[in-house]
Amino acid sequence: KAGVTQTPRYLIKTRGQQVTLSCSPISGHRSVSWYQQTPGQGLQFLFEYFSETQRNKGNFPGRFSGRQFSNSRSEMNVSTLELGDSALYLCASSWAPGTSGSEQFFGPGTRLTVL
Amino acid sequence: GENVEQHPSTLSVQEGDSAVIKCTYSDSASNYFPWYKQELGKGPQLIIDIRSNVGEKKDQRIAVTLNKTAKHFSLHITETQPEDSAVYFCAASSSSGGSYIPTFGRGTSLIVHP
Numbered sequence: 344k345a346g347v348t349q350t351p352r353y354l355i356k357t358r359g360q361q362v363t364l365s366c367s368p369i370s371g372h373r374s375v376s377w378y379q380q381t382p383g384q385g386l387q388f389l390f391e392y393f394s395e396t397q398r399n400k401g402n403f404p405g406r407f408s409g410r411q412f413s414n415s416r417s418e419m420n421v422s423t424l425e426l427g428d429s430a431l432y433l434c435a436s437s438w439a440p441g442t443s444g445s446e447q448f449f450g451p452g453t454r455l456t457v458l
Numbered sequence: 459g460e461n462v463e464q465h466p467s468t469l470s471v472q473e474g475d476s477a478v479i480k481c482t483y484s485d486s487a488s489n490y491f492p493w494y495k496q497e498l499g500k501g502p503q504l505i506i507d508i509r510s511n512v513g514e515k516k517d518q519r520i521a522v523t524l525n526k527t528a529k530h531f532s533l534h535i536t537e538t539q540p541e542d543s544a545v546y547f548c549a550a551s552s553s554s555g556g557s558y559i560p561t562f563g564r565g566t567s568l569i570v571h572p
Contacts, residue, residue, distance in 0.1 A: 347501070386502070386547060386562040399559050402459075433501050447492075449501030 345370065347436050347450035355456045361422040364453045368415050368436030374398075375417040376447065377409060380431040389432075392417055393439075421455075429457045460485040462550050464563025472571050477538050479566045481548035482530040488550040491524060491531050492560070496545045505546075506533070538570045 348367045356362050368375050377389040388401040392411035409419040415436075421428055431454050435447040461484040471477050481491075489510035494502035508515045508522045508531065515522050519538075524531040531550075535542055545567050551560040 385564045388559050388561075391559075401559060435501070446504050446507070449494075449503065451499070451501050 347434055347448050349432075349434050349450040349453050351453060352451065353454045353456075355458060356424050357458050358424055358426060360424050361420065362424060362455060363418055363420045364432055364434075364455070366417045366419075366434030366436075366450060368417070368434075369448055372436035372438050372448070373415050374437045374439060375411055375415065376435045376437075377417070377419050378433040378435065379403075380433055380452070381429075386433075389419065424457045426457050428455065430455060460488060460550055460552070460559075460561040462548060462561045462563045464548050464566060466566060467564065468567045468569070470569045470571065471538050473538060473540060475538055477535045477542070477568055477570075479533045479546055479548070479568075480530060481532070481550070481563050482528075483550040483561070484529065485550070485552055486526075486529065487552040490551045491522070492549050492551075493522060493533050494547045494549070496547065496565075498544075502547060535568075538568075540570050540572050543568055543570045 350365045374393045376391040378386055380386045389403055390397055390409050391399045395411045406422045411417045431452040433449050433452045435449045437447045464481045469477055492507035493505050495505045496502040506517050506520050506522050508524050519536045521534040545565045547565050548563040549560040
């Protein structure tokens, strides 16, 4: 069974640009969550999608957005990039929404560098 | 909101020793406490979890204990091996109101010396 895949693995952008990251969950998983990981702030929850609907959102500005498609694949978008957006962006999938505390499987992440 | 503190930030042990990592949380509504292991270049991997209706859970060399009254939970690794070297994260989350927003500790870098 293939794991969670994220593309691209590495990305370099400049301030002011926008970026779209992609996540393909494990087959059969319908819940996808996104996290930002930085040395300064640690691992922080961005948002969770289940059946194409955003269920929860962390404390991030509106520049961070996401969506989920009917095949459960998800994308997240960051507009007007800032230097502080440089981070490892992780995607995690589970078969059910996180309310049940079902195990989340993480992808390898996308390393975003903003210059 | 929830606040999770994790200690120590770095833990160095000899192969075969035990390792203990401790976390405290602030929100009494939190009821799900997973532990993750993250190796270099990889995403976190769930290694064990515990729910608030259980005080202790064990899986081979790994165990987790939970004290809801004191709002703290701990990860215990016995007979450590070099392959246990990684960063370990604790998390706490509440399912009240149908929401699940995990809050993570800052991580513990475990180094197991052969």
